Amino acid sequence: MYGFxxxxxxxxxxxxxxxxxxxxxxxxxxxxxxRGFVAKTIYDEVPRDADPLGPENLFIIAPGVLTGSFxxxxxxxxxxxxxxxxxxxxxxxxxxxxGPEIKYAGYDMIVFERISPKPVYLFxxxxxxxxxxxxxxxGMGSLDLEARMKKDLGEDFQIATIGPAGENGVAFACIxxxxxxxxxxxxxxxxxxxxxxxxxxxxxxxxLPVHDLPGLTKHTxxxxxxxxxxxxxxPWQKYGTALFVSWANEHGCFPSRNFQTTVHEGxxxxxGEKLAEEVLVTHKACFGCWMNCGxxxxxxxxxxxxxYLEGPEYETIALCGGSCGMTDIHHVAYANYLCDNLGLDxxxxxxxxxxxxxCYERGIITKKDLEGHELRWGNIDDFENFLRMIAARRGIxxxxxxxxxxxxxxxxxxxxxxxxxxxxxxxxxxxxxxxSAQLLxxxxxxxxxHHNRSWAITADIExxxxxPVGKAPVVIxxxxxxxxxxxxxxxxxxxxxxxxxxxxxVDAVRYLTGWDITIEECMRASEKIWNLTRAHxxxxxxxxxxxxxxxxxxxxxxxxxxxxxxxxxxxxxxFNYMLDDYYVNRGWxxxxxxxxxxxxxxxxxxxxxxxxxxxxxxxxxPGGIPKVRxxxxxxxxx
Amino acid sequence: xxxxxxxxxxxxxxxxxxxxxYTRRVEVEGTPTLREILTSMDIPHALVAFGFSQGxxxxxxxxxxxxxxxxxxxxxxxx
Numbered sequence: 001m002y003g004f005x006x007x008x009x010x011x012x013x014x015x016x017x018x019x020x021x022x023x024x025x026x027x028x029x030x031x032x033x034x035r036g037f038v039a040k041t042i043y044d045e046v047p048r049d050a051d052p053l054g055p056e057n058l059f060i061i062a063p064g065v066l067t068g069s070f071x072x073x074x075x076x077x078x079x080x081x082x083x084x085x086x087x088x089x090x091x092x093x094x095x096x097x098x099g100p101e102i103k104y105a106g107y108d109m110i111v112f113e114r115i116s117p118k119p120v121y122l123f124x125x126x127x128x129x130x131x132x133x134x135x136x137x138x139g140m141g142s143l144d145l146e147a148r149m150k151k152d153l154g155e156d157f158q159i160a161t162i163g164p165a166g167e168n169g170v171a172f173a174c175i176x177x178x179x180x181x182x183x184x185x186x187x188x189x190x191x192x193x194x195x196x197x198x199x200x201x202x203x204x205x206x207x208l209p210v211h212d213l214p215g216l217t218k219h220t221x222x223x224x225x226x227x228x229x230x231x232x233x234x235p236w237q238k239y240g241t242a243l244f245v246s247w248a249n250e251h252g253c254f255p256s257r258n259f260q261t262t263v264h265e266g267x268x269x270x271x272g273e274k275l276a277e278e279v280l281v282t283h284k285a286c287f288g289c290w291m292n293c294g295x296x297x298x299x300x301x302x303x304x305x306x307x308y309l310e311g312p313e314y315e316t317i318a319l320c321g322g323s324c325g326m327t328d329i330h331h332v333a334y335a336n337y338l339c340d341n342l343g344l345d346x347x348x349x350x351x352x353x354x355x356x357x358x359c360y361e362r363g364i365i366t367k368k369d370l371e372g373h374e375l376r377w378g379n380i381d382d383f384e385n386f387l388r389m390i391a392a393r394r395g396i397x398x399x400x401x402x403x404x405x406x407x408x409x410x411x412x413x414x415x416x417x418x419x420x421x422x423x424x425x426x427x428x429x430x431x432x433x434x435x436s437a438q439l440l441x442x443x444x445x446x447x448x449x450h451h452n453r454s455w456a457i458t459a460d461i462e463x464x465x466x467x468p469v470g471k472a473p474v475v476i477x478x479x480x481x482x483x484x485x486x487x488x489x490x491x492x493x494x495x496x497x498x499x500x501x502x503x504x505x506v507d508a509v510r511y512l513t514g515w516d517i518t519i520e521e522c523m524r525a526s527e528k529i530w531n532l533t534r535a536h537x538x539x540x541x542x543x544x545x546x547x548x549x550x551x552x553x554x555x556x557x558x559x560x561x562x563x564x565x566x567x568x569x570x571x572x573x574x575f576n577y578m579l580d581d582y583y584v585n586r587g588w589x590x591x592x593x594x595x596x597x598x599x600x601x602x603x604x605x606x607x608x609x610x611x612x613x614x615x616x617x618x619x620x621x622p623g624g625i626p627k628v629r630x631x632x633x634x635x636x637x638x
Numbered sequence: 639x640x641x642x643x644x645x646x647x648x649x650x651x652x653x654x655x656x657x658x659x660y661t662r663r664v665e666v667e668g669t670p671t672l673r674e675i676l677t678s679m680d681i682p683h684a685l686v687a688f689g690f691s692q693g694x695x696x697x698x699x700x701x702x703x704x705x706x707x708x709x710x711x712x713x714x715x716x717x
Contacts, residue, residue: 229660230646230660231644231645231646231660231690231709231710231711232646232647232709232711232712234690234693234709235690235695235709235711238693239695241714243687243688243695243711244687244713244714246687246688246695246697247687247688247713248713251684251713272695273695455714457713458648458685458712458713461682461684461685462685493714496647496714497646497647497714498646499646499647499650
């Protein structure tokens, strides 16, 4: 088979047994890799009542079809499991260089089963697979450990690690690689830690079989030549994603002080320009990328050691910065470093700390809960203390270690109204009160409020920011096209920013694999994955689906108090209108349950059978399901 | 005065390039701001995150000079 390593690896951590099997080509073509492989495998194999941090959950690592292929930016690597944060399907991915290395070692998916009796790390050197003792590494920070393992094993090993937060089962713990690339969301680091798997070290020296090497080489070369002079290239290279801090503030979607408002006083101090002026050390690229949007930085704060980190990216600036009231780029960079080394997702970590700061401001938590410390907006020492309490699950850190939704449920006192999350997943760095399509995206996503499932902010601008009409079909289209990149495993920035079309990515898949695959087939695969993970979520959490697609009250009914979006809110009525429209356009029933008709059309009738057994199958839709589910936004003509 | 605006992605559809695939030649009177130029071209300000010229970010109150090439950067998700 072309384009793949050829082997699926299964490792029983309890017994140490390693099993190899050939990657079935039919499986590879149907699910394409990474997010697709994970969705199908977890759906088939994890019992519906399995504890996310227990032995029955699987922990899966899977590159995608384009990973390591020299197609543009084929750097990505997927991780998957059942999420301890959402109790649903989880997948999260990272760039860097580990994905290609796994493929060059010959592996398309590594499935970890059960729990190791002692801390271990996985050592892969082509065909040599070993579980090695990791007691000496246990307790180390993610970044510190990567540096140590590079010393111990050699620079040519690619390494992924977890920090103390992952070891301790914090529900939003992440996995780190390449000194700052993370599989950040869904708590994949907690599941890795629950298996007592501290790290993965891989060296792969085999070649990847390519069906049409001259064709793929020319295809990629042509894209390189075309994108080099692209107008967006230079700003991206200079500032990275931090570019958009200014715009988000000027247009009323930047989260300030736990999303209390959407323009952050002092945002200029944490902007992309400030990053470039004050903390940037050098630019950094993932495998196969000529954009170099990664920023390697140094944080300098009097009284603290200088720290080096990759970032901060826009999302980290928004959530550790704006949402926690920070106005100094060095403080945001240091917060980024803390999250990375403790092994916490900067997005959930920043979001939940902002939430806790508001609880502190309201007197719901006090100095007594914080071991004598305060938790003031913009105070980096308070931020650090709180974050360390979470990572260690110490004191009130234990309560917050389960995520914002779980913390709000325990705290009570109306805190759930300002817990900015959906399905337990903390919001990404965009307030949605003037961007209702983005709110719909967050609340209907299988993993909760993550922008990479669908980023609909510009769709809101194009369709009208004050109307819910026409949003749902566009969100569905985005939910199919955007996560498709998590299946191919190439960076979506070349699509979004440099005009490399999805069709060109499919061309790369064709050159690589020899398949006669089309964009329509890929979109259908993406829709199939979406419906499968929806079914899986309902099978684990009960129904109806609508009860899970819930927005925070702050986003629905609390008006933005100031700034360019002053007075804006989505409104419950508008949100319900969008949900109704969304379900109709997906071919689901009015309760948000997938119907047999749509599941069978997508080739996953078994999911309909499973839903039916549990009384969760959607009722047939009068008049049948839409022929096309989702609609691409057509830019308005001048 | 003549300036040159460049853009890719969805903004390019609105810009309607006429010099090369990304660039449009624009004649303006006086020394208007980028914001005023966008308004005159019926491009929503919200779809432009900022301008970029000579290696520097230009806010929408920036006044381009004769012959200047300004990239219009759209807002995107990231990080």
